[in-house]
Amino acid sequence: MSKHPPADIALLAPAILGPAAIQAFRKLDPRSLARNPVIFTTAVVSALATILVAREAMTGGPALWIGLQITAWLWITVLFANFAEAVAEGRGKARADSFRATRTTTGAKVLLGVGDLYEFKDAELLEPGDLVLVEAGETIPTDGEVIEGIASIDESAITGESAPVIRESGGDRSAVTGGTRVVSDWIKVKVTAKPGETFLDRMIALVEGARRQKTPNEIALDILLAGLTLVFLFVVVTLPVFAGWSGTTVPMIYLVALFVTLIPTTIGGLLSAIGIAGMDRLVKANVIAKSGRAVEAAGDIDVLLLDKTGTITFGNRMAAAFEPAPGVSERELAEAAWLSSLADDTPEGKSIVDLAVKRFGFHDDAAKATASFVPFTAHTRMSGADLADGTRIRKGAVDAINSDAGRPADATLDAVVRRIAGSGGTPLAVSRDGRVLGIIHLKDVVKPGIRHRFAELRRMGIRTVMITGDNPLTAAAIAAEAGVDDFLAEATPERKLDLIRREQAEGRLVAMCGDGSNDAPALAQADVGVAMNSGTPAAKEAGNLIDLDSDPTKLIEIVMVGKQLLISRGALTTFSIANDVAKYFAILPALFVVAYPGLAVFDVMGLGSPQSAILSAIIFNALVIVALIPIALKGVRYTPASASALLSRNLLVYGLGGLVAPFAGIKAIDLVVDLLHLA
């Protein structure tokens, strides 16, 4: 199997930066600016500054040159913020274009209900309930459910998975997606999606961010930023009155500059880019979120319900050890087991051969050619081989082998059998010519590294619960080995739903994944429900995220993406607000040092002149947006850790960094401004 997930688009590819630069100007449209209160305010203030400068130009005032520069940088601040959003959207657009290319343009064969008669209809006009026939080599026109036939389908356009998959009517593999191609055979599909609401349409809209709705947390942050903007408005508007009391006047253009440097333009400018980039990271992981809300909720997950099979274990029992009977060597047992399994194509059989070869290095010699193999039947519950020399080797369920041998089980072996069963494994007895040689220990093998993954989740404060149909004994053994926090044995869809409800009643947020129709209620009930793309339409409808790779371990990645999104937002907000301290130290002395020369003590940076101090602060304020675009798009580095550890680290980097960085930045810009005699 080869995977080629949507080709990764370089973070700042020229193909994106060019159109984004143009888009930045288009976004000056007030209707588009109004979506972002902070940047809208900045634009209004920039317009005001433009008028001030125009007046200054007409009256020939002395502050024309500096005013011109400040106004220019104010507009640049707005453009930079627009640019950040455009870059993030551009990455999504590039992905959407590749999806759009797969959309079918040919007509669909709509069945008329009389035999196999059909007429052609435009794929975009198909209504739910229509029946369409899709034959080999054709593209499936829209989302639907297979009601007749079986076909292998190439879904690589959507999933990037090149190996074709089987879709057939009935069961859990009946869903087909518009835009995928039938490779062989034919199917009849009942349309389930309304025009324009197919999976592909949703995916395109999602990555393009066209109908992007602000997520709840983003709205809350927007409100706070608007609040802070208002506070600074009061500060700046009243300042000339207090300055007047002190016998000094502050030029209007300086006030405008002070206001824009104080309001949280940095986070305001990057906020939507962070959100779009978060969705984009999810798409890159081949997961489609039906809403941004689900991504945020993923970061909040307290409990992760994971299916045992396929997620925690490989899904097949494998030979783990040979337990010989008294007086039998392990090699003897292993050889017999190996011989009996040579022709056994089941995963268990193969694993016995693998283990024997690994332990004792048996060679696939003549035995295979000379032996005649006895296949497993439900009646004998044994399989085996009759060798050329007449030796009769059998392996199978312990009681079947015992009765075949015609004697009661050996007491030592009996103990071994009980131990294996007790540990959640499956004992398999091996006999040679009626003599029981020993037991093969088969067990569910836990995926390597999964234990580490769970430990990581535990450090993040997330509890993992294993869901399995096994009996409690087996479940407990595997749970202990995998290191999950809890398990639900003998799980049924009802018990799963109950478990979710119970956790939620205690205030926890639950995530799970599933694919079958009977998973649908639980998927809908869970706060984050990840449906496998291979699953039924019902499951896909119930979940709020869809994993195109149908990989249940993806749940863990989704949680990480959600957390990273929130962390990026918080870190850049903290950085933005911490920046203000340095800006005061630059601008306040510049404004008032004439009235009170002693206030020069505030000028800790030793800036060139009051004019250059103000100009440097506003230039820094604009440039920092651009400097942070890569962080906004890539997301703040996130390594799983406890909340306290994350907080300490991020506070140090973005809190303390946000306090200190502008002192250095403004000073450096001031040196350049001085050098170029700009102020």
Place this chain on the structure above:
Amino acid sequence: MIADLTQIVLTLALLVVLAMPLGLYMAKVYTGEITYLSFAERALLGPAGVTPKAEQHWTTYTLSLLAFTAAGFAVLFLILRFQHLLPLNPQGFDGLPAHLAFNTAISFVTNTNWQSYGGETTMSLLSQMVGLTTQNFVSAASGMAVAAAVARGLASRQARTLGNFWRDLVRSILYVLLPLAIVLALALVLLGVPQTLDASVSANTLEGAEQTIALGPVASQIAIKQLGTNGGGFFNVNSAHPFENPTAISNLFTLISILLIPVAFCFTYGRMVGDARQGRALFAAMGVMLVVAVAGLYAAERIGNPLHAGLIDPASGNMEGKEVRFGIVGSVLWAAFTTAASNGSVNAMHDSLTPLGGLVAMLQMQLGEVVFGGVGVGLTGMLLFVILTVFLAGLMVGRTPEYLGKKIEAREVKLAALTLMIMPIGVLVLAALAIAAGTAQTSVQDAGPHGLSELLYAYSSATGNNGSAFAGFNAATPWHDTFLGIAMLFARFGYIVPILAIAGSLAAKKTTPPSAGTFPTYGPLFVTLLVATIVIVGALTFLPVLALGPIAEQVSILAGKSF
């Protein structure tokens, strides 16, 4: 120096030692575990139709509080306006002019106790006892009720109600304020504070002149004005007056009573939300800021005015406007305590503090009165900052921010962000308005930056519901009486209504049990973060104007220029 330090440390230690058990006791009062006065409770609440089990939704709770305050305002306004027609007016004082009655009534119902008047020369005994002292109790009790309701809301899961305002009000008075006030009043009487219905005595001075010495029911009013973060003195010079504050012991008692209940509320809160660490974190954050304020004030006053170098003994520090009986440290502690809690009583003239000392006092009020703050409302004001801090920094741990397991979402952030407007509007906008209208210039005593400080202090004091006066500012004009009154009203309910709404909304939410992924709202890191948020928000709002006021004055003095 060592003696000063010892005095400071001992005062703070004694305060905490007394406040901790009181806090736990108050928690039991509000959860209904203590019932020894239930007969009195029933007698008061029964006729009003409040049954012991009656519970109120946050809206009803808030409306009850607003209605109670409005009624209190109306009664007090009428008493003050028409005191000349009412009994117990031995000095025959006139009724108060409308703007002064308006200002004073608002001032007392909002627990501000800003006094635009001189008590002993304006108020009849009836006005003092029935009008003002009543509000000293009930305005404090309504603030305490708010804190109890909020703590209850945060502690409950998916609840619709916050408790009952009338019960919380009555319990605050019966179980907390009255017993403490009685004990303190008796102690003060013992220490020589007058408690009489005689208006004044006449004495012949050594020069043979006749002097009228004002008297009255002083001890009872002093006790509650200190305990309930009221601060409205019986005499004009407040606790600097020898009849209000005769001895070092009375100074210590009254000083500690300023912060006793506000400090106790931190522990009450921890107990009520079922996690003592949460209360201790708030206590630590407030405590750190208080200690810094005391240290700043002490340093500023100890160093004194550099322009006086060589003229006076440098060891005496800045004694201008201070009682020699209390000295630097006694006055500094009081100034720090009274502006930390929104008490507002003074035992020294804040106008005469050094510019930086005055800045510390002013800034404590401008931070929103959250350094322990007013009884009850100081705690809830701090919780608003906690919500903002949790929201800002909580995102950095990768979860939707939560406090005590409750998710902080758009509604809570909106309400908390609204309260950020109160201080800038009350102080910056109203002070600027006063300047623009020309009324500020005529009311201040000094020119330049010190005059600006006088103006800012007055509006900070009103908006912080503090009530302390910087002096040197004539507030008794129709303009200032009106706008200071509006500031007091706006600030009091501008904080109370949103926090009750937040409590109502959080009470209804589910509580997520804490895990390793939960943002910890206790411990040194959180305390640092909380203090940083408060200071940065306060500093960013007020630094420009403070630079033109006290800071400009300080740097000018250093440059040898005075105003």
